[in-house]
Amino acid sequence: MNDTKSDPTSGAHMSFSDDMSYGDYLQLGSILNAQQPLSDAHDEMLFIIQHQTSELWMRLALHEIDAARNLLARHELPPAFKMLTRVSRIFDQLNSAWDVLRTMTPSEYTMFRETLGKSSGFQSHQYRLIEFALGNRNTSTMKVHEHSPEVLELLNDELTKPSLYHVALDALSSKLEIGFDPDTLPKDAPHRSDAAIVDAWSVVYKSPEKYWSLYELAEKLVDLEDYFRRWRFNHVTTVERIIGFKRGTGGTSGVKYLRAMLEVELFPELWNLRGGL
Numbered sequence: 001m002n003d004t005k006s007d008p009t010s011g012a013h014m015s016f017s018d019d020m021s022y023g024d025y026l027q028l029g030s031i032l033n034a035q036q037p038l039s040d041a042h043d044e045m046l047f048i049i050q051h052q053t054s055e056l057w058m059r060l061a062l063h064e065i066d067a068a069r070n071l072l073a074r075h076e077l078p079p080a081f082k083m084l085t086r087v088s089r090i091f092d093q094l095n096s097a098w099d100v101l102r103t104m105t106p107s108e109y110t111m112f113r114e115t116l117g118k119s120s121g122f123q124s125h126q127y128r129l130i131e132f133a134l135g136n137r138n139t140s141t142m143k144v145h146e147h148s149p150e151v152l153e154l155l156n157d158e159l160t161k162p163s164l165y166h167v168a169l170d171a172l173s174s175k176l177e178i179g180f181d182p183d184t185l186p187k188d189a190p191h192r193s194d195a196a197i198v199d200a201w202s203v204v205y206k207s208p209e210k211y212w213s214l215y216e217l218a219e220k221l222v223d224l225e226d227y228f229r230r231w232r233f234n235h236v237t238t239v240e241r242i243i244g245f246k247r248g249t250g251g252t253s254g255v256k257y258l259r260a261m262l263e264v265e266l267f268p269e270l271w272n273l274r275g276g277l
């Protein structure tokens, strides 16, 4: 019998007093100490971990969106597709995660809801950064970050950059003869649908074989928004299931506010053009 048969762990490194271990590399000491429930309610741990893992996935989404944006700005479309696909998969991952949270009933949430005080996902600066990076730059939500200068700086910094959608429009305009200049689009307001942009994307959708990479770019963006919309829908449905029409801990009307957010369009022209094909 050889070593591996008698002891499957044979050869495994066992001593880490002088070497970096798995836990060191991943800083598990910090991460696994960051769950600090404020009540004795069993389900608060689920609530905390669900939010923390969502924030970790959002961190990766921002990393990927940033890389995709840099590539698109240099008109390197195919390499950016990989990152855009990954962002959609991240949202898909977040969408599946709601199934875990849905196992918490209203009675169970009520056991610890008061301990949250005024804190709410409404104050998630990473969620706002994602919205800003994609192009939905509703600056009215920034006020909640005034107590945190570093976060405010991150958000303000983002507003100085063109959004992912604007760099996509820049790539579009460089390949097509169209009557708009992406540089004139505002950086500090949500992107609004523009008839000239609908026309430009329509040209692409009418001759995909001629404009294949722009066509693929458009569909990657639609995919991303599709998964994002599903996240919003899963969120509002879970919220209604758990708190009904109560006001949110963040102070908004709750489900009513979240339903209004379902109407927000990130890349409106890509949806508008479809009716005209």
Ligand code: HEM
Residues within 6 Å of the ligand: 050, 051, 054, 055, 101, 109, 120, 121, 122, 123, 124, 127, 235, 238, 239, 242, 243, 247, 248, 249, 250, 251, 252, 253, 254, 255, 257, 258, 261
């Ligand atoms: C029991 C589960 C949850 C409930 C009852 C809930 C409730 C709410 C409510 C009522 C709002 C509206 C703002 C307010 O007044 O508070 C909100 C916003 C938000 N929540 Fe949740 N939420 C839950 C889970 C989550 C999870 C797991 C995440 C993941 C990070 C999350 C992220 C957000 C974000 C990003 C917003 C802002 C949305 C926007 O402004 O468009 N929520 N939530």
